[in-house]
Amino acid sequence: MSDDELIWRIAGGSGDGIDSTSQNFAKALMRSGLDVFTHRHYPSRIRGGHTYVEIRAADRDVQSRGDGYNFLLSLGDSFARNPQEEAYYGNEEIKPLSENLDELREGGIIVYDAGLVSDEDVEAINLEERAEENNWHVYPMDLRGLAKEHGREVMRNTAGVGVTAALLDMELEHIEDLMEDAMSGDVLEANIDILHEAYETTRDEYEFDHELRAPTGEHETEQALLSGSNAIAYGAIDAGCRFIAGYPMTPWTDVFTILSQNFPDMGGISEQVEDEVAAAALAVGASHAGVKAMSGSSGGGFALMSEPLGLAEMTETPIVLVESMRAGPSTGMPTKPEQSDLEFVLYTSQGDSQRVVFAPGNIQEAYEQTRLAFEIAWDYQIPTILIYDQKLSGENMNVDVDFFDREPAPDLGSTLTEDELKEAAHDASGKFKRFDYENAEDGVAPRSLPGQKGGRYLATGNEHSPVGHIEEDPDNRVFQMERRLEKLEAIRTELDEERESNQTYFGDEDADYGIITWGSSQGAVEEAIERLNDDGHSVRGVSVSDMMPFPEEELTEFLAGVEEAMVVEMNATGQFRGVLQKELGQYGEKLTSLLKFNGNPFEPAEIVEGYEVNVADEDREPTAQVRIEPAAGD
Amino acid sequence: MSAFNAIGEEREIDRDEFTPGVEPQPTWCPGCGDFGVLKSLKQALPEVGKTPEEVLTVTGIGCSGKLNSYLDTYGFHTIHGRSLPVARAAKLANPELEVIAAGGDGDGYGIGGNHFIHSARENHDMTYIVFNNEIFGLTKGQTSPTSPKGHKSKTQPSGSAKTPLRPLSLSLTSGASYIARTAAVNPNQAKEIIKEAIEHDGFAHVDFLTQCPTWNKDARQYVPYIDVQESDDYDFDITDRAEAAEMMRETEDVLNEGTVLTGRYYVDEDRPSYTQEKKAVGELPEDPLAERYFDDDAEWERSYDLLERHT
Numbered sequence: 001m002s003d004d005e006l007i008w009r010i011a012g013g014s015g016d017g018i019d020s021t022s023q024n025f026a027k028a029l030m031r032s033g034l035d036v037f038t039h040r041h042y043p044s045r046i047r048g049g050h051t052y053v054e055i056r057a058a059d060r061d062v063q064s065r066g067d068g069y070n071f072l073l074s075l076g077d078s079f080a081r082n083p084q085e086e087a088y089y090g091n092e093e094i095k096p097l098s099e100n101l102d103e104l105r106e107g108g109i110i111v112y113d114a115g116l117v118s119d120e121d122v123e124a125i126n127l128e129e130r131a132e133e134n135n136w137h138v139y140p141m142d143l144r145g146l147a148k149e150h151g152r153e154v155m156r157n158t159a160g161v162g163v164t165a166a167l168l169d170m171e172l173e174h175i176e177d178l179m180e181d182a183m184s185g186d187v188l189e190a191n192i193d194i195l196h197e198a199y200e201t202t203r204d205e206y207e208f209d210h211e212l213r214a215p216t217g218e219h220e221t222e223q224a225l226l227s228g229s230n231a232i233a234y235g236a237i238d239a240g241c242r243f244i245a246g247y248p249m250t251p252w253t254d255v256f257t258i259l260s261q262n263f264p265d266m267g268g269i270s271e272q273v274e275d276e277v278a279a280a281a282l283a284v285g286a287s288h289a290g291v292k293a294m295s296g297s298s299g300g301g302f303a304l305m306s307e308p309l310g311l312a313e314m315t316e317t318p319i320v321l322v323e324s325m326r327a328g329p330s331t332g333m334p335t336k337p338e339q340s341d342l343e344f345v346l347y348t349s350q351g352d353s354q355r356v357v358f359a360p361g362n363i364q365e366a367y368e369q370t371r372l373a374f375e376i377a378w379d380y381q382i383p384t385i386l387i388y389d390q391k392l393s394g395e396n397m398n399v400d401v402d403f404f405d406r407e408p409a410p411d412l413g414s415t416l417t418e419d420e421l422k423e424a425a426h427d428a429s430g431k432f433k434r435f436d437y438e439n440a441e442d443g444v445a446p447r448s449l450p451g452q453k454g455g456r457y458l459a460t461g462n463e464h465s466p467v468g469h470i471e472e473d474p475d476n477r478v479f480q481m482e483r484r485l486e487k488l489e490a491i492r493t494e495l496d497e498e499r500e501s502n503q504t505y506f507g508d509e510d511a512d513y514g515i516i517t518w519g520s521s522q523g524a525v526e527e528a529i530e531r532l533n534d535d536g537h538s539v540r541g542v543s544v545s546d547m548m549p550f551p552e553e554e555l556t557e558f559l560a561g562v563e564e565a566m567v568v569e570m571n572a573t574g575q576f577r578g579v580l581q582k583e584l585g586q587y588g589e590k591l592t593s594l595l596k597f598n599g600n601p602f603e604p605a606e607i608v609e610g611y612e613v614n615v616a617d618e619d620r621e622p623t624a625q626v627r628i629e630p631a632a633g634d
Numbered sequence: 635m636s637a638f639n640a641i642g643e644e645r646e647i648d649r650d651e652f653t654p655g656v657e658p659q660p661t662w663c664p665g666c667g668d669f670g671v672l673k674s675l676k677q678a679l680p681e682v683g684k685t686p687e688e689v690l691t692v693t694g695i696g697c698s699g700k701l702n703s704y705l706d707t708y709g710f711h712t713i714h715g716r717s718l719p720v721a722r723a724a725k726l727a728n729p730e731l732e733v734i735a736a737g738g739d740g741d742g743y744g745i746g747g748n749h750f751i752h753s754a755r756e757n758h759d760m761t762y763i764v765f766n767n768e769i770f771g772l773t774k775g776q777t778s779p780t781s782p783k784g785h786k787s788k789t790q791p792s793g794s795a796k797t798p799l800r801p802l803s804l805s806l807t808s809g810a811s812y813i814a815r816t817a818a819v820n821p822n823q824a825k826e827i828i829k830e831a832i833e834h835d836g837f838a839h840v841d842f843l844t845q846c847p848t849w850n851k852d853a854r855q856y857v858p859y860i861d862v863q864e865s866d867d868y869d870f871d872i873t874d875r876a877e878a879a880e881m882m883r884e885t886e887d888v889l890n891e892g893t894v895l896t897g898r899y900y901v902d903e904d905r906p907s908y909t910q911e912k913k914a915v916g917e918l919p920e921d922p923l924a925e926r927y928f929d930d931d932a933e934w935e936r937s938y939d940l941l942e943r944h945t
């Protein structure tokens with residue numbers, strides 16, 4: 001584990017400003033020229049409870065959280081306490097310190113708020129002893145006292161950042177700039193004073209006996225720090241989406257909020273409605289009337305969308321839905337990531353379902369595939385779904401600003417203008433043959449919009465004739481069904497032949513062993529493969545984004561080239577492995593699984609270890625946090 | 635040039651334009667009240683100057699849901715209970731469309747009850763016609779939310795223990811700004827009420843009593859009915875909430891005893907429609923959003939402009 005990187009963990013109570021402080025600090029590190037990646041861990045409650053954010057910063061591309069961390073800034077749990085009196089939820093003050101120690105690396109730094117925790121409490125957790133064993137460097141500081149002196153107790157976050165900067169030998173310039181952007185007046189002044197005093201006191205009071213310093217780096221182009229939710233929202237904006245309907249549910253709420261806040265300035269419409277059935281049905285209605293529309297939810301809410309999803313399929317109304325997974329079943333663990341809704345998203349809704357499903361693996365892919373989802377939906381008149389999880393939704397990463405410099409694409413795809421409708425086929429009563437099978441290319445029958453001249457037809461969720469009347473004639477049924485299914489074939493062909501692959505490959509093409517993953521586990525897998533190959537193993541990897549239609553050819557090729565492959569995913573039943581076995585039956589025996597479902601995303605080291613035990617057959621037990629499922633034949 | 639030329643087209647409109655020239659013929663049972671709704675719409679639409687192509691009828695599932703198969707407008711035959719959310723969004727996407735949603739009492743007051751309450755609350759500018767036959771027609775005669783207490787059906791063989799839902803009162807409390815009840819057996823009143831509902835700016839709820847001779851044989855066939863506006867026995871101010879509420883309560887009480895009251899119950903011309911409210915807070919564009927996709931000169935803001943806050 002290299003120490004050319006800083007992994008800074010700020011721990012405290014939720015509602016304690018951990019989020020904003022870490023966001024600012026991550027930006028400051030980014031502005032200083034480093035690549036950053038954030039990981040947020042929080043309990044399902046609004047105030048209090050133990051929470052932390054990790055920022056990984058290095059002078060190289062970072063695509064995942066690291067293994068453990070090397071700097072702990074431990075604040076108190078202030079908001080969990082009764083402000084007037086004694087601890088309100090029992091003594092949780094020490095938790096931000098005690099709960100975090102297991103993952104702190106050897107040689108790491110600890111800063112804790114000595115103004116909040118007593119010496120006895122610190123003694124009780126054997127900090128001194130443990131520090132000695134692990135060569136940790138401990139710096140107690142009265143952060144609360146310092147903050148109180150200059151302003152208010154809550155500003156002790158700022159004091160903590162000042163101490164951090166001093167210990168890591170960082171300039172205060174970027175931190176100050178960010179504070180100036182975010183606040184003004186007395187508040188700003190107090191914060192700047194606290195920052196400086198903490199910085200200077202640290203330098204005066206302590207002999208530094210640690211080696212860790214902030215890495216240095218330089219970016220050639222301007223960088224932006226944003227989350228997967230931002231990327232999806234921005235992809236939608238650039239794709240011309242101007243209608244969103246939803247009902248709040250973590251973590252989908254982020255995308256919903258970002259678009260709701262931006263749409264009024266862009267002439268877009270946002271609707272918070274009574275439930276998720278309504279939300280998806282609104283997306284269908286808006287799209288039917290001619291606006292690029294989207295909706296989404298997390299597992300439980302998406303369950304309610306299964307009906308309107310089927311309606312969109314049958315009426316060939318383009319919509320984009322996002323499904324942001326969290327741990328299930330049922331309400332599960334609302335703030336914890338998991339990749340366990342895959343089968344549900346692929347197969348939900350009755351009948352022979354036809355929808356397109358993409359699973360982006362990082363922030364750039366989230367943007368690109370959102371755009372693609374809109375394009376495919378409107379070109380082929382089919383619902384598309386983006387499946388991702390709480391991890392990708394909430395993690396922040398720096399991305400080259402120019403990456404987002406894409407042309408807007410408000411194209412309505414296969415929607416006819418009134419002029420084109422004049423040339424289109426009509427029945428004897430003048431109805432537009434909307435669902436015409438004779439003139440449909442690739443199964444796509446171009447559509448009209450209500451209010452257009454010459455485009456009158458009936459959209460219906462029942463099986464229907466070319467003009468949309470309910471029709472159960474066997475020949476018509478077969479024609480219509482085959483026409484709709486043909487679209488999926490055409491989409492597969494387009495994805496294979498006209499576009500760059502959505503799958504991301506790692507390692508050496510000739511390697512013997514394979515690691516297969518999907519979605520947000522991608523970054524950790526990428527890093528694990530690099531490490532394995534540096535250690536002399538021969539591993540290649542693929543992170544799959546096309547979930548439906550499935551990239552059969554690409555995956556066949558990948559699997560044919562390896563002796564064995566380990567499927568890495570965050571769920572307990574190996575759902576993606578199941579999909580691979582369904583789609584590529586003959587390779588079932590080559591596959592093993594590495595599963596994690598404890599509410600935390602993979603760390604690269606766990607994947608390395610999983611590989612060593614699983615594939616390279618090293619004789620040792622994997623960590624308790626992951627599970628290995630052997631191949632079908634084993 | 636507009637992308638939606640059928641909207642606002644001014645010409646003489648023939649009733650027959652709303653009848654599909656070819657198949658399908660209605661599959662409703664002989665004597666079904668649904669014919670009455672179809673007829674009143676065909677009469678009302680030309681009289682309020684609507685062309686078939688500027689009207690979007692959105693229906694649910696049930697015998698009633700087939701309405702737009704036999705009425706030649708733009709149509710969306712959705713799924714059971716979900717006509718309203720689809721209709722609402724279509725109206726927001728293109729407020730110039732004339733949007734009419736329709737469905738059965740099971741569809742609208744049962745499975746779609748939540749959507750009904752919220753559509754009324756938000757006062758969406760549309761007409762909502764509920765074919766109230768006090769029964770599930772299409773699934774063959776089960777008890778519906780408006781079936782009278784004690785109603786026997788295959789699924790409630792001992793007679794329903796439930797008090798029927800009161801659609802008019804529910805509509806009023808929820809916030810609908812036009813509420814009326816009419817009956818298929820009274821085509822003239824029905825046509826006039828449908829016309830008013832279409833012309834009303836806001837959520838116009840029409841509880842349309844439709845007899846189901848096939849499954850509701852015991853039911854009062856809504857005759858004889860009394861028109862509350864025509865009868866000297868009833869005198870109330872339809873713009874007064876409290877008086878309307880009182881009148882609705884009575885109407886809903888006496889229906890259980892076999893007296894059928896119909897008419898206009900509540901009209902609030904002052905309450906802004908959802909489209910107006912949404913425009914007022916700056917969350918709905920002045921021009922129909924749907925038009926913008928066809929406008930070559932339209933400016934499309936892009937995400938790049940939002941990046942500053944992330945750098």
Ligand SMILES: Cc1ncc(C[n+]2csc(CCOP(=O)(O)OP(=O)(O)O)c2C)c(N)n1
Binds near residue numbers: 696737739767770771
């Ligand atoms: C989700 C769902 N549940 C149930 C049904 C079956 N179903 C079709 S129509 C109907 C009830 C019809 O009754 P009503 O809405 O009163 O309409 P009517 O047929 O009387 O006009 C039901 C339960 C369905 N299509 N979808």
Ligand code: SF4
Binds near residue numbers: 666849
């Ligand atoms: S079952 Fe009843 S509601 Fe349905 S068509 Fe027949 S009479 Fe009408």
